[in-house]
Amino acid sequence: MPRWGMAIDLAKCTACQACIVACQSENNVPCVPPEEAARGRILSWINILPELEGEYPRLTMRLMPIPCLHCDSPPCILVCPVGATGINPEGIVRQTFSRCIGCRYCTNACPYTRRVFNWYKPEFPGEFSQALNPDVSVRPTGVVEKCTLCHHRLLQAREEARAADRPLAEGDYVPACVEVCPAGAMYFGDLDDPASSVAELARSPRAFRLLEELGTHPKVIYLAQGEWSSGTTESTSR
């Protein structure tokens, strides 16, 4: 059984936000009007977290793309009163939109704030309504949604592999954000397969996980940016 995970190399990431756009169109994430966005109600499953480091005048801005981290022990799934969210055997933290009662307990329990809520009826203005992905359901008002690691792509890839009578190979199943990344900063694969690129990157001295100290065991691994010599001291000190 694979354990799907992602690695994001911050040394390569240009923060171009193509991953956000790809995710938005792949997963039918609705557009939010500007005035609602200003109120902090942007719906996006992956977002760029700006983090200022250092002190003036030696400031650096670190920009990290953060999807749902698909923790191995996710605090969000414990608290859902109706079991609308859970972790599947392959490590994907799922959300059952049709069962969610919209209590938003999971959004509050997630230490990464990586769950979003449908405040209004989803809107797909103009041509967006013609460009919906038929593989992904559009969520109704009042439910919580989140990154599914493009689970529908896994189902597709598995079907295709079965049709071709071969096992699922690395690269068969890749979420939209990883596929689109122009800088090649995002990697995806089976963390339990020692030969996979993500497993290899996870062992890198530059590898770190967000808020590891909370014991959530995220499956999205970051590779710290450092000196061009693929820094050792800075990254391992994280």
Place this chain on the structure above:
Amino acid sequence: MEQQSQHRANLPDAVLLQPIVATRSSFYYLALALLGATSFAFFAWVWQLRQGLGVTGLNVPVYWGVYITNFVFFIGISHAGTLISAILRLCDAEWRRSITRAAEVITVLVLFFGVGSVIVDLGRPDRMLNVLLHPNFRSPLLWDVCSISLYLTASSIYLYLPLIPDLAMLRDYGGKYTWFYRILALGWSGTDRQRRILHRAISVMAVLVIPIAISVHTVVSWVFGMTVQPMWHSTIFGPYFVVGAIFSGIASLIIAMALIRRIYFLQDYLKPIHFNNLGLLLLVMALLWFYFTFAEHLTTFYGNEPAHLIVFYSKLTGPYAPLFWSMVVTCFVIPVALLSRARTRTVTGTVIASISVNIGMWLERFTIVVPTLSQPRLPWAKSAYSATWVEIGMTLGFGATFIFLYMLFTKFFPIVSIWEVQEGREQAVPEVVARVRSYLPGTVATTGQSEE
């Protein structure tokens, strides 16, 4: 028939039945005003249902706001009743007799508004029953569902049992709705056997209801405490919330008693001594509340964890400081100043302290819910939370509807337990004398021992 009219004339506590017998026009005016607020809340809810929760001031990351604050607040007030009345009954506190009913009604009625606050907070109230169809017992919210339903059941029984003899009295009184009281009175005729069973049942319920009540507010606190969020994840939350609940519960009871006393001319039943005693209880709770608040914040401060300190300072010196310090003043400074001196522990004094405590306890719940959410661990763009007219309207409507239902109760049932007051007058005085005697050296009193 003859017996009935004789009964009517002999009623020594006729004033207690007065609110049921006659209704003044001011009742209707007030009821109309309150129902106006109710319909406004209903309008706000329909508006919210049609539009989505976007019409509230909630945002990312403040996913919970006034509704959840109200939930904790109302559930807190529900501790008024049952818990206080149960403790006073079990302690044989004789001064309880005229106040237990008023307290128990608060519990039962306010629970509906606590539950209602959660329901209006749901994004999909139409799927509410999923908590029964697909329960996840690992979720503290489901523990809430269980313990609150249990509490509602137990406290309704606990309200009903001591009502039975009064219902029978109303049945025999021959006023309006006799058929209604006949059904509810369950054929009570006041025989010794019936009395024995009733006393036994009330005692059993009083014992049962205490752990249930404590569990309810503990579980409410665990909704926050079981997450890893800064300043929610605290082991002190269970007892802290229980103390806060009893605190605001007593305060609500004092306010309700003062209103009943004034509106229905029950100065002879709800005396300054009742307010004095409840005021002392309120003072104890104020001190306990301060102790818990102090311990909670000092521990956080010394722990010096950055994520916790951000929330800590947002409360003490940051954007939530006005609310936080108002809470300290209204929950501690004002009540302690008023209640610690006998001169100000009057009816007016305790009522002012109680209003202050209820404002403060609402602020306490708000400053627990919102600051933590508004300061997430990862530095996402933050947006400030302020409630919209929908949330404010719903809050006022809930409060008004609660008062309306309480008023309505007083129109159908005696708000002071008549038979218990009579029992106190007839039996309790010699019993208490015997009990006090049994405490003293050199006496062997049988009555005193059987009491224990």
